Structure formats: structure tokens, C-alpha cells
Amino acid sequence: MAMTEEARAGTGQHGRITARERQRNPWLGQSVITGFAGAAIGYLLGHLFGNIIASNYAVVKASGVNNVSICLGLALGTLGWLAGLGAFNYAVAKILGYEPAKEEETTGWQRYFKMTLDHKVVGLQYLIAVLGFFFTAGLFAEAFRTELLSPYSHFIGPDVYLQLVSEHGTMMMMMATSLVVGPFGNYLVPLMIGARGMAFPRLEATSLWLFVAGYMVILTAPVYGGFNTGWTAYAPLQTEARGGMDSYLIGFGVVGLGMILNGFNQIVTITNLRAPGMRWTRLPIFVWAMLTTGFLLTLATPVLFVGAYLGVLDRTAQTSFYVNAHGGSSYLWENLFWFFGHPEVYIMALPGFGLVGEMLTVFSRKPLFAYKVAAAGMIGVALLSFFVWQHHLFQSGINPDMRPLFMLDTELISIPTGFIYLVGMGTLWRGRIRFTLPMMFSLAMYFNFLIGGITGVYLSDVPVNVTVHGSFFVLAHFHYTIMGGLVFAFFGAVYYYMPRVTGHMLNETLGKIHFWMMFVFFNLTFFPLLIVGFLGMPRRVFEYAPRLQGLNAFATVADYLLGLSFVVFVANFIWSMWIDPKPAPHNPWQSRGIEWQLPDPVPFHNFDRLPLILSDPYHYGEEDPLPVADFRGGGALAALAEAGVAPFDAYAGRPEIAHPASHISDPGREV
Amino acid sequence: MAVDPQMMDPEALEAEAEAEYDLLGVEGSFWTATRLLIGIVTFVWAGVAFAYFYLRESDTHALWRPHGVTPPTLLGTLIALCVVAGAAVAVYGKYTLLDGRQVDWGFAAWLTTALGLVAAGLQIWELTRLSFLPGLSGYTSVFIGYAPLNVAFILGGTYWMETTVARAMRLRGRLATTGGAGASPLPDARLLRANVDGVTYFWVYMALIVATFWALFYVL
Ligand SMILES: [Cu+2]
Numbered sequence: 029m030a031m032t033e034e035a036r037a038g039t040g041q042h043g044r045i046t047a048r049e050r051q052r053n054p055w056l057g058q059s060v061i062t063g064f065a066g067a068a069i070g071y072l073l074g075h076l077f078g079n080i081i082a083s084n085y086a087v088v089k090a091s092g093v094n095n096v097s098i099c100l101g102l103a104l105g106t107l108g109w110l111a112g113l114g115a116f117n118y119a120v121a122k123i124l125g126y127e128p129a130k131e132e133e134t135t136g137w138q139r140y141f142k143m144t145l146d147h148k149v150v151g152l153q154y155l156i157a158v159l160g161f162f163f164t165a166g167l168f169a170e171a172f173r174t175e176l177l178s179p180y181s182h183f184i185g186p187d188v189y190l191q192l193v194s195e196h197g198t199m200m201m202m203m204a205t206s207l208v209v210g211p212f213g214n215y216l217v218p219l220m221i222g223a224r225g226m227a228f229p230r231l232e233a234t235s236l237w238l239f240v241a242g243y244m245v246i247l248t249a250p251v252y253g254g255f256n257t258g259w260t261a262y263a264p265l266q267t268e269a270r271g272g273m274d275s276y277l278i279g280f281g282v283v284g285l286g287m288i289l290n291g292f293n294q295i296v297t298i299t300n301l302r303a304p305g306m307r308w309t310r311l312p313i314f315v316w317a318m319l320t321t322g323f324l325l326t327l328a329t330p331v332l333f334v335g336a337y338l339g340v341l342d343r344t345a346q347t348s349f350y351v352n353a354h355g356g357s358s359y360l361w362e363n364l365f366w367f368f369g370h371p372e373v374y375i376m377a378l379p380g381f382g383l384v385g386e387m388l389t390v391f392s393r394k395p396l397f398a399y400k401v402a403a404a405g406m407i408g409v410a411l412l413s414f415f416v417w418q419h420h421l422f423q424s425g426i427n428p429d430m431r432p433l434f435m436l437d438t439e440l441i442s443i444p445t446g447f448i449y450l451v452g453m454g455t456l457w458r459g460r461i462r463f464t465l466p467m468m469f470s471l472a473m474y475f476n477f478l479i480g481g482i483t484g485v486y487l488s489d490v491p492v493n494v495t496v497h498g499s500f501f502v503l504a505h506f507h508y509t510i511m512g513g514l515v516f517a518f519f520g521a522v523y524y525y526m527p528r529v530t531g532h533m534l535n536e537t538l539g540k541i542h543f544w545m546m547f548v549f550f551n552l553t554f555f556p557l558l559i560v561g562f563l564g565m566p567r568r569v570f571e572y573a574p575r576l577q578g579l580n581a582f583a584t585v586a587d588y589l590l591g592l593s594f595v596v597f598v599a600n601f602i603w604s605m606w607i608d609p610k611p612a613p614h615n616p617w618q619s620r621g622i623e624w625q626l627p628d629p630v631p632f633h634n635f636d637r638l639p640l641i642l643s644d645p646y647h648y649g650e651e652d653p654l655p656v657a658d659f660r661g662g663g664a665l666a667a668l669a670e671a672g673v674a675p676f677d678a679y680a681g682r683p684e685i686a687h688p689a690s691h692i693s694d695p696g697r698e699v
Numbered sequence: 700m701a702v703d704p705q706m707m708d709p710e711a712l713e714a715e716a717e718a719e720y721d722l723l724g725v726e727g728s729f730w731t732a733t734r735l736l737i738g739i740v741t742f743v744w745a746g747v748a749f750a751y752f753y754l755r756e757s758d759t760h761a762l763w764r765p766h767g768v769t770p771p772t773l774l775g776t777l778i779a780l781c782v783v784a785g786a787a788v789a790v791y792g793k794y795t796l797l798d799g800r801q802v803d804w805g806f807a808a809w810l811t812t813a814l815g816l817v818a819a820g821l822q823i824w825e826l827t828r829l830s831f832l833p834g835l836s837g838y839t840s841v842f843i844g845y846a847p848l849n850v851a852f853i854l855g856g857t858y859w860m861e862t863t864v865a866r867a868m869r870l871r872g873r874l875a876t877t878g879g880a881g882a883s884p885l886p887d888a889r890l891l892r893a894n895v896d897g898v899t900y901f902w903v904y905m906a907l908i909v910a911t912f913w914a915l916f917y918v919l
Contacts, residue, residue, distance in 0.1 A: 364749065
């Protein structure tokens, strides 16, 4: 596509700094430094406006808390952050009709602190961001588990306890929604489908920096007195909570926007940018997971966004959406929240199964068992997940006649979920299993998810739900699915894909220590919590029945050691990536996926020529399998000729030109 | 394409084919993105509509809508009319563009942009002309929640229309010799048309939404 000089110059910011200037000083132009400056300016301006608008409101005078200035400060701070990073440059230049700048390759470590259009850089930035989120929220958990060492003597008071629990839950939920879609979705999807990038690279980068902004916003909560509602923020507690609730609502709005953008980008990219020959039936299972998760992200998250927006209005503009005394209803929040909240459960499950599906085939040297069933299962889970949210309100006073219906459709979900699970088991069956680190994490995920999934079926059952709702049983159940499932799959994928992403393997010995500690102590932490929940210990209470001390203390100590396993991981990561990096061999796991066939490191535009995809990547263990793809090109011409696009249709039926696959003589690429 | 592809050498032919393949991908992305965006926005409005019906049905403390409070009806109707007219003009403009009458499309697009700005302005003004406080009732709360979102989406659609027509003006010289924005086979023109298609679709959708909520707030 020829681009004129006029168009290239018309790029606002980028036009003025030449490549040579940037080489001399990589910090020239916009980066997190200008981002922080923009955030500070926006935050202060927002606070100022809020004080001007609302400081004489009766409710502000009476309570001494100006929610208007808090909300405006956080919202304008986020906008300033994005503006400082340069997220709006093109959007503003567009008003004058300018075209996008020609994407240039950025180098040097400084690019990781900038907004970039390279999906591989964004993926790695996301990885660091989700780890930061995860470890911060994990530290909160260590603190409140310490409080639960004893029912008598107290390390932190009830108020701080609730704040820590709420902050931990909220941050973990925010983190988990992007844990896989963020790093691996952005890094891997274009490589796996044979594309040169995501469909909307600016939205991709914006979603990342929104995620980072959300991290900062939710961490302002303690400054405003925290919030003590738990991560669900049920009204009327929400309306009555201190200023920290504003951080929660704005934070979920900000992270939610990033989630919507990310899911949007995944769907558009997967549907439109697949390489020639990448039919739906050849799509890697991870890409199917990203596609179905994308639909959950784009369609469920807007409802959370609206819920948070209405909550902000209640706390600032004094509307009464969730205030029963003024014609509102606290159930309105509960419904909006869970309409998002249940699909979110699968936003946090499907990506894990996608990753594990990729690793299982490689390490058992077998094709993915019942590939189409796995894809269908993911679609089924995604569809059904929109119709079950009322099961969270079984004990909240819904019409009792509605409960059997929601119990039944919740239990129905276990059928497609079971499909996905059994596809994994079928893949393992009679495989030549290699117990590598990623494989161990994958197997552990199946073990944990079995406990998490089956306890979930119990919870969906109304009579059992009456007994165990609101208890540690619920808590342990969803930790078994989210942490036992998604987080295990995530760490397996980190060990699996780091050689691809950075060119360095993580140290295997340290990795094994990490794995065994994490697996053993995860189970020793949460299995006792299933029991204490069954014995009646409620969530979100800082004291408990003395007879439960033994199990609680046991869980706390196990949790310390679980935390220690992540110290091992971080040490390993720093050691293997920076202190003593060793170059990884090419395609160290002998995968057939096209993401592994690319040179090391992956070139800026991924593919010199669009690859021609010849089969799905799962033909392991076959005598003489067809190569997965022909990287020498010819695919675009063949696809256009076949589709009858003029003038290329002239080549239809001329296989020597239109079907270079027929003369592939390069099986050396294959494993 | 002016060159007969039969005569090209294989390398150049493949490069040409890839450019076309990429372009089809980008056009498809616009198509998908527009429909998906409408899906996302629908779930936003569905959340608001859910609040409307949920609070209306609950009628907590008989405070759904005491004394039949209503925001200024004339203003509300004008806003709805502006958006519906903007959508109608956009649709008319799109067909004139495809007929090759580019001047008409440019005029239509600017008119839609202006109507969008007027609608958003009126919606903000209406918020300052209310005879009730936000927390008076369920109905008043939902209206206060609705209005800023309405401003945001109208401005969003206006921005999209404006950026499309601004791009078209910059491209005019480049496309003039090949049949103009409506017919030129150049990639720039094809992407422009994909954008026009998307933004028109979005405006029609917005007209439906605004008409629906107009009925909810002022008629029902
Ligand atoms: Cu649920």
C-alpha cells in the first residue's frame, strides 16, 4: 500500500522526532514518565473541579467526604495517564483527517515503558503487569491469613481485616480477567493465526495501559479509608461505604474498559486476519478459547461498567439506583453485578483450558482428542454462562419458584465444561507423556479443577447452597477453579512460552521447586478451607469458632509456604532472564504450532510472507504428517484465486502458481 | 489495478496478492468491528433499560415515579428528532456516495455531524433544566443515568462521522482521477467506504436507541 509523504508527515507527535534523535535518547517522546505527569495533572484537576462543584453539598459537609472530587480525580487521572502515554495522539490527529503514522520498529528496553503498536511488546508488558497485580493482591492475603491464625488474639482489627479481604478479592478478580487474554492473547494470537499483528494495535496498547491504570486506581482505596464490602460490593453497603468505594467503582470501570477493548480486538483479529488456509477447523484450541472469551469480555463487561457507573452516580450525583428508601433497589446492583459476574467465571476458566490444551498435545505427542468437541464445549459454556447469574442470589430473597430453573441451567453448564475436561483426558490417554514443567502444571490444573468443578456442582444445588452459601466452602471452591485452574495453567504457560517470548528458558530445578511447593501448599491451604466452610465458618469475618483453630492455623501456615513458592518463581525469573540468561534452543519442546516455527527472535512483522496454512497443528505421532504451514508464501494468491477476486481469479485452477503447497520440499521445518 | 497480473513476475504478483489479501482483512475488520461495537453498546443500554424496568416493577416505597415527573418534553423530543434526522441524512449520504455524487455525501456527513453536536448540546442543556432532584425517585435516577451516556454515545458517533468526512476531504485530490471516494478502486477509497458503511450503520442504531428511550421516558 503506497503511502505518500504527506500522509507520513501528518502524524502529529511522531513526525517531529526523527529516528536518529530517538536513537540518541530513547526517552524522547511519550512514555510512562509523561504518563505519570499526565495522571498527576488530571488527578489534581479532577480534585479541584470536585471541590468547586460539590464542597457545599449538604451531604459532603455532613460526612466530610467529597466523593465527587475523589471520582473526578480518579477518572481525570486515568485520562491524563492515557494522554501522557500518547493514547489519544492519533485520535486527535484524526479529527483533522490525518492518517496513522507508519509503524516503526522500536528497540531497546525503554520500549517496554512506552505505548507501542507491536503486539509482542504489549504481550510482555501485560505479563509484567498481571504479575504485579497478582503478587500485590497475594501479599494482602498473607496479611489476613495471619489474622486468622488465632480466633482470640488479633494481629489486625476487624476493619482492616475487611479492607484487606476486599482489596485482595477485587484485585485478584481484576487481574484474573486479563491474566491470560492480556499477555498470551496479545502475544500468541497473531502468531498462531498467521497475522502480522492485532486488528487494532492502538486499542490493544490502550487496553494494557488501562489495566495498569486500574491497578493504580484500586490501590488508592486505602488512602480514602478503604472499602469493607468484599469484592462484590453489595448495596446498601456500597452506598454507605467510605471513599475507598469510589476507587473500587472507578477501578472496575477502568479495568472493565480495558477488558472490553481487549476482547473486541481478539474477536475482530481472529475473524478477519487469519492467514490463507487457516480455516476454522484448523484454528489452535487456544485461539478458540480467546475467541469465546472475547465474546464474554465484550458482552458481559459492559453490564458491570453500567453497574459501576450507576453506583458512582448514587455516591456523587445523589441518585437512588441502589437506595431502597428513595425508589431504588439494592437488588439492582446485585443483578447487574452478577450478570457480569457469572460470565466472568468463564472469562477466568476458558483461557486456562486453551493454554493447557496446547501444552497437553505437545507433551503427550498426540493430536488433541475430539478437537471439535473442545471448540463446541467452549462455545456452549460461553452461551450458557449468560443465563445462570441468579444462582448467586439463591439465598438473597429471589422468588423461590425461580430457583429450580437457575439450578438446572447451572448444572447444565457442567456438560460442556465436562466436554472440555474430557478432551484433555482423551488427549493424555495412551500418550507418550513427557513430564516437563509445563506438563506438570497442566496436569496439576486438571487435578485442582476437578475439585473446583465438582464443588461447584454442589453449590449450584439449592438445598446444599442453603447450608454452605456465604461460607469458606464457597471461597475454597472458587479458589480451586481460579487459582487451581487458571493460575496453574498460566504459570505452566510462562515456563512453556518464555523461550519463545524472550529466547531464554527458565531454570528447571528452581521451576520444579516452585511447582511442587505451589501444588502441595495450594492444596494444603484450600482443602482445609473447604472443610472449615462445611463446618460453618462464614466468609469475611475476622473471628471464628475456637474449634476451627486447628484447620485455620494449618491453612495459614500452608499459605505462607504457598507464598514462598512465588518467591522461588520470582527469583527464577530474574535469574534466568537477566542475571544468567542462557539462549534457549529453537523450538525446545518440539511443538508443531506455527508460533514455534518462526525464527528466534520473532521478526518485527512476524511473517515475511503470509504463511499458507496446510493443517491443524496437532498431527503428533503420525508417520509422515503434512507440514503445518508453508512459510514461503503463495497463499494469498491461492486464496484470492479460489475466492474469485479479480484480477487474481485468472490463476484459479493453475496449481503450479496458485497452489505452491503441491511442491513443498522443506519438511526440515517439521518435527 | 492497471497492470495485467498475468505479465508480472511471481514475486511482484505475490506482493500484489498479499496487499489485496491484507486489505480484505482490514475491510472485514471494519465490518466485524462495527457489528461488535453495536453489540457492546447494546449491552450498555440493556443495563440501563434493565434498571428502568427493574425499578419500575419494584416500585419500592411507591417511589418509582411520584406525581408523574417528566424532564422537559419538548427538549427531549428535539434531541430524539436530531438523532433520527442525523441517521436519515447519513443513510441518504451513503447512497449518494455509492452513486458517485461525492459532494452530496460530504454535505450529508457534515450535516449529520452538526445534528449530533446539537443533540449532545441539547441533552446537556436539558440536564440543567430539570424540575426534580436526581434522588427523588427511581424514574428520576434512571433519567440522570441515561442522559450522560446518551451524550457520550452521540458524541462518539459524531466523532466517527467527523473523522470519516475529514479523511475524505484530505483524500479528495488523491482519489479524484480514479473516480472519487465512491468508486475509486484505490485502497484508501475502499477503507473510506468501509468506514462510511460502519458509521452509517452505527447512526441508524443510535436512532433506534434514542427513539426507544424517548418512548420510555416521555411516553410510557
Ligand atoms: Cu456463578
